[in-house]
Amino acid sequence: MIYQGLIALFLLLATTEIAAQPSEKSIVEGLEKRTKGMARTINSQRKQIKALINRKETRCDTGIAGQHHMKAKWPYTQEIKFKKTFLEVPAVTYGLITLDAGVIKNIRIHVYTQNLTTKGLRFVLHSWADTTLFAATIRWMACAPSA
Template structure:
């Protein structure tokens, strides 16, 4: 803000100086009756004032953008792996509560994908995974099999992102 205050003050001083130069140039031009000098002096002064006027509004717009960026909430992400892998085959369904390292300000979005699947080679592979009960502090991962699937392990990699 101080920088913008200095910049706005500087623009005001330059505008006053340019105005004074334009008035002085006009007076000198009228005194010498040099029509051409009058037109070029006024055109230059007008051009400089127009540029400074535009700069004032550009600086104000940039100040608003900077303030918006400084005040925005930053996104954060956290990730991990959850599941089980044992021999002999563990019991299914398997439910695991996951707690975030630090809570989010709002409920985050959690995405996940299966990263490990280990089953008996001569049986059907059936598994269902889902993430439920997402809160600011954690979520619940659920793994389920059915119809005689012999499953030694299943894991998911997950990522939670939000404010």
């Protein structure tokens, strides 16, 4: 009786194991599904690599413009030539870093750019009315994609 029970258990385990093994068709279908998933991943990575290869590096130039001496003449104009030509006209930011003026009169200063190109620009600093201005300097930064 124990012997027959062991044989029955053996047959039950053997048929369960055979039934649990995937068929050749399901193995092929699983591999095809994985292959399609990998192909999508590879295509996505190819697009990312292409974007990295074609990206343009952003570069910035910086400097100081202005004048500082007792006999300064206003308006003051200064030509700036960038260290290296940009691919596009750069975005330019600037801020006043030095201001030396007489205290008896109102202090007035206006700073602006002219002739902005990929190669350079011009800064103009000026005062008006009765302002006594001895110094005005700015720090500037120009950024754009570079060659």
